[in-house]
Amino acid sequence: MMFSVTVQVTHLPGILDPVGATVERALPALGYTNVSQVHVGKTIRLTIDAENVEAARAQCEEMCQRLLANPVIEAFAVSIDDVVPA
Amino acid sequence: MTSRVGVVQFPGTNCELDVIQVVEQLGGTAEILFHSERSLGGVDAVVVPGGFAHGDYLRTGAIARFSPVMDAVARHAAEGGPVVGICNGFQVLCEAGLLPGALQKNVGLKFLCEDAVVRVETTDSALTNLTSIGQHLNIPINHFEGNYVCAPNLLDGLRAEDQVVLRYVDNPNGSLDNIAGICNAGRNVVGLMPHPERASDALLGSEDGLVLVQSILAACEERSATISAPR
Numbered sequence: 171m172m173f174s175v176t177v178q179v180t181h182l183p184g185i186l187d188p189v190g191a192t193v194e195r196a197l198p199a200l201g202y203t204n205v206s207q208v209h210v211g212k213t214i215r216l217t218i219d220a221e222n223v224e225a226a227r228a229q230c231e232e233m234c235q236r237l238l239a240n241p242v243i244e245a246f247a248v249s250i251d252d253v254v255p256a
Numbered sequence: 257m258t259s260r261v262g263v264v265q266f267p268g269t270n271c272e273l274d275v276i277q278v279v280e281q282l283g284g285t286a287e288i289l290f291h292s293e294r295s296l297g298g299v300d301a302v303v304v305p306g307g308f309a310h311g312d313y314l315r316t317g318a319i320a321r322f323s324p325v326m327d328a329v330a331r332h333a334a335e336g337g338p339v340v341g342i343c344n345g346f347q348v349l350c351e352a353g354l355l356p357g358a359l360q361k362n363v364g365l366k367f368l369c370e371d372a373v374v375r376v377e378t379t380d381s382a383l384t385n386l387t388s389i390g391q392h393l394n395i396p397i398n399h400f401e402g403n404y405v406c407a408p409n410l411l412d413g414l415r416a417e418d419q420v421v422l423r424y425v426d427n428p429n430g431s432l433d434n435i436a437g438i439c440n441a442g443r444n445v446v447g448l449m450p451h452p453e454r455a456s457d458a459l460l461g462s463e464d465g466l467v468l469v470q471s472i473l474a475a476c477e478e479r480s481a482t483i484s485a486p487r
Contacts, residue, residue, distance in 0.1 A: 185405055188361045188430065237322075240315055240351065243358045243405055 172254035259476035262299035266309035304345030346447030357406030363430025
């Protein structure tokens with residue numbers, strides 16, 4: 171079965187996010203003074219051919235551990251969005 | 257015996273010839289280790305030089321760490337052989353798990369290309385064995401992702417085990433604890449963001465990088481003396 175997957179990669183809590191911090195400092199210059207807690211991460215979309223949803227999720231998590239995210243500083247969340255019609 | 261240094265070249269590496277030039281200037285021999293090689297060909301030390309391996313896609317060093325040559329580098333490191341990662345090479349060694357922590361974008365999102373003064377924090381490493389503690393070295397930096405980060409307990413461990421090798425005197429990039437370079441527990445794998453090969457001649461503005469490259473050659477000599485010594 172083909173699954174459509176979205177992986178969200180974000181900074182681990184407590185690890186400084188320099189991009190988020192810079193965006194947060196830039197927004198008030200445009201007049202948006204009520205914004206805080208800005209975090210910038212990555213979205214990775216992919217399609218995977220797997221036996222079932224559990225196998226798809228397990229493989230995606232392994233790929234995150236090994237390549238898509240750096241577990242030293244990043245957290246990841248895998249969501250299986252949809253089954254792609256054959 | 258002349259020390260042989262292998263200098264790793266990934267697609268996008270751009271400091272390999274500078275490193276070779278300095279190693280040869282100091283009496284060693286140096287050769288390119290192409291990223292697809294599975295063997296180091298018997299070199300005494302490995303330098304993973306700066307550049308933009310695989311375009312820094314996904315994360316700096318993330319793709320390069322899976323190059324065939326990195327398995328051989330990891331074996332060399334596990335056997336106690338000297339391995340030094342400079343700038344992008346430091347990022348690759350962190351991604352490969354040969355050094356702890358990670359390097360992310362500089363605070364303020366500024367690409368930095370300037371001189372930096374670093375302080376030697378330990379002389380017990382493959383990169384600093386000919387320096388003295390507290391010595392200040394003026395060595396250029398040239399990076400976007402030089403901001404060293406790691407988990408708090410890991411930082412405690414690095415401090416306790418004297419694994420912080422170099423600290424910035426005036427932190428340019430937001431690095432945790434002003435860290436400019438660290439080593440592994442075995443002290444034979446070292447990573448640093450500044451470029452010693454670019455501080456190798458008075459004409460370039462500083463010769464302070466020479467002692468670091470000379471230390472790598474000294475680490476090779478010390479190791480080959482230990483290995484060949486009769487038991």
